[in-house]
Amino acid sequence: MNVTVAPDMKGTTGVLSRGRKLVVIGNGMAGCRAVEEILSRDGTRFDVTIFGAEPRVNYNRIMLSPVLAGEKTFEEIVINGQDWYDDNHIQLVSGDPVVGIDRQQKHVITRSGRIENYDTLLIATGSDPFIIPVPGKDLDGVVTFRDLDDVDKMLTAAEKGGSAVVIGGGLLGLEAAHGLSLRGMDVTVVHLMPTLMERQLDEAAGYLLKAELEKRGQTILTSANTKEIVGKDGKVSAVLLEDGTVIPAEIVVMAAGIRPATGLAKEAGLDVERGILVDDHMVTSDPDILAVGECVQHRGLCYGLVAPLWDMCRSLADYATDTPSGYGGSVTSTKLKVSGIDLFSAGDFTSGEDCEDIVMRDASRGIYKRVVVKDSKIVGAVLYGDTADGNWYFDLLKKEEDISDIREALIFGQAFASGGALLDPNAAVAALSDDAEICGCNGVSKGQVVSCINNGAHSLDAVRSTCKASASCGSCTGLVESLLAVTLGEDAVETGPKTMCKCTSFTHDDVRALILEKNLKAIPQVMQELHWSTPDGCSSCRPALNYYLLCAWPGEYIDDQKSRFVNERLHANIQKDGTYSVVPRMWGGITSPKELRAIADAAEKYQARLVKVTGGQRIDLFGIKKEDLPGIWADLNAAGMVSGHAYGKSLRTVKTCVGSEWCRFGTQDSTGLGVQIERMTWGSWMPHKFKIAVSGCPRNCAEATIKDFGVVCVDSGYELHVGGNGGIHVRATDLLCKVETEQEAMEHCAAFIQLYREDARYLERTAPWIERKGLDWLKEALFSDPNTVKELARRFRYSQRFSQDDPWAQRAGGDRADLHSHLAEVRPLQIISEVA
Amino acid sequence: MPVGKWLDVGTVDQIEPGTARTLPVEGREELAVFRTMRGEVFTIVNKCPHKQGPLSQGIVHGNVVACPLHNWNISLETGRALGDDDGCVPTIPTKVEGGRIFLLREAVLNPQVADAADEAPKAAA
Structure with a gap:
């Protein structure tokens, strides 16, 4: 410390000792940047030796992706060539990694046995790829994506063509996949989480990204768990997933994440948690040892991105040159380096209670923007499709600027928010010229919307149905609403039918129609295309x-349990x-001693606290614990019983009377027909619960005239009744029609159900649905075309092919055991495991 | 991050994003460990402040769960009922490290509602 050297030593040679000895472990971005920062402050203070594991000079690791993609060469990504080391008298020892640190002797030792003394040691070992612990992980052809050697291995594999599997759909994995795909390989990305890049993106942006990558020919499997990497003659041949899927692969890239490389530090006895613990000056628990980069843990955080490294290196250099400043942690932002995909994410966008989301979606241009605001400050942003304002948001975020003045216009970007644009949306719309386009989808100008309002369209819905403005993607809804307010005055605007919920400006009917029209097949897709505000x-x-979605795409849409x-x-x-109640199905209300015995046994075994006969002619077992459900179902299944769906927006029961077989008044076999109808309709999902009954004569013992669909048998055939309800508002059925045969009764039942399934709003029973639409409408819809009944019934039967799978049997067989079991149990006296 | 002993209760991937799993504590309140669609993990007492509904079985949206009994929306971060409803369920400090979930032992054994001093003033209804 006391050795003073002439200030300008640059270019001189032959000086053995210029000052204190600084040894750097790691020739990567952090180690070299730290040295650069120190040199720029004081070029003479230290004698520097850098040890690198890789046999080459310092390069920009984050640019490996463009190298893999063929967009850059290695030479182009070198940060410091050999001349930098020479000019600064830095001794570079590459290809001979440090294997030990002796803190007593203050020296490091390399693999070849070389010993180097230090006054100050800087650990910049970066991170190691995380290798998921599956069988086959050590096979030839399994590579990571960390250094140039990995890139070379991938390029060699790509030359031969074939298939590649990338495990991990994070930043690194997607960049690897992009590169391999550009190099001509068939690429499958296997990602454990349901959303790609889930640490940086929300579900909506993840969905857009997935769709874009799929369009480019990659196969993206989310929620996919790798079980095994399969080999043949010691070489990779395929990847086997937990669900049994086998994906052939000539090369497997592990990009499942990184772990701070802390081995050396740990062995040397430094304090290490996830990373090497450092203070605000990057000093470890040993005051002579500093650490920087991805290997450190600062204030509880480990970073895997490049921007924090720069901040850390500045603080480290300030400290090492006796002008300590202190590092306060970094807010990070991410951009995906895949050409043609614009994606930006920064800060925290997990919506909290006191956070507010501002969301803008423009489906036609594939744009999704979300800014999260807390206490009038931006705390996070996700941008997809248009990232031009990413840096502006990031800047506001880092500076913690109060955005309340530009709040309304914030989402439209910097140009709009700070360019002196009119902030009152109504005033802004009023200022538009008459030929300004309001609705891009349907090409409607302001003048057209205004004249349609003046001609009597006094609500959003009326405007949508007359001139079509905002009737397609809905992104101009706000503009149309402003026009209504400007033209009629705020108070004169009529509010139309209620929107589906606060997340959308569309009604239930709009959403259903648009799902079909736009071929929307997943919840995140609907939310994106229809501009959900959450x-x-x-x-x-x-x-x-x-x-x-389930109703629109039978057999195709996968039910979203959550x-x-x-x-x-x-x-x-x-x-x-x-607790839960369990109701096994009793077809048409018919049971047997065997079933009753099994129900009795199950009730005792699982300690049902109440056994009750329901109004739907079956037996309800109350007080069953969540974790006992698969067990009780297995027992009931064993006696031939299946789920009664007493819990669902679905077909509940078909209630019957005994009919002509036993009853002296019976006109037809009502029980037989009831059983047939129940066999046809069970398991179907509906907008709301749905009850059926079949009475054998007009005395109507099965109470068919207060059911959603009721059959009353008469001598000459079957009267079909619809829209009854015995709930809060009792409503007797309307007579729909009379048919002559059981076959026709069944066909009409299927057709009526399908029409209800396709037309009614979610959570709307048949009674209010028919009151809303009118019986005439219903008859017209069913009977105006002689083929409609047949066609609706066909659609119903088709959809039933996918829903008549007993959910109890699936669960009793072990499906989704996680839904029924505890995560763990805590017993205070014998704690599962404890960590300090 | 609060100081104290942490209990390891399992791995994150045992909970499907957008759902919760239960954690009974002998002699104490049962807990519900949530993993949001975004992958964040929260723990609260498995009991709605309204009518004690099992919150673990509710629909999760954002960092909020809707109680399965009467659709009260409860913040997973603060345990507080949102909107016009009033009530609070205790939260348990939770952290995830190396893919494992850790709960603050003291809070598991003695769940407390979040400090009232932190309470943001509710908008007048």
């Missing part, structure tokens, strides 16, 4: 969308004490 919906719209109410997820009815 990132992942709410407890009102999620179940509704799940049903609409968008289902608890009863439909657990296939039992939740009770007010948190």
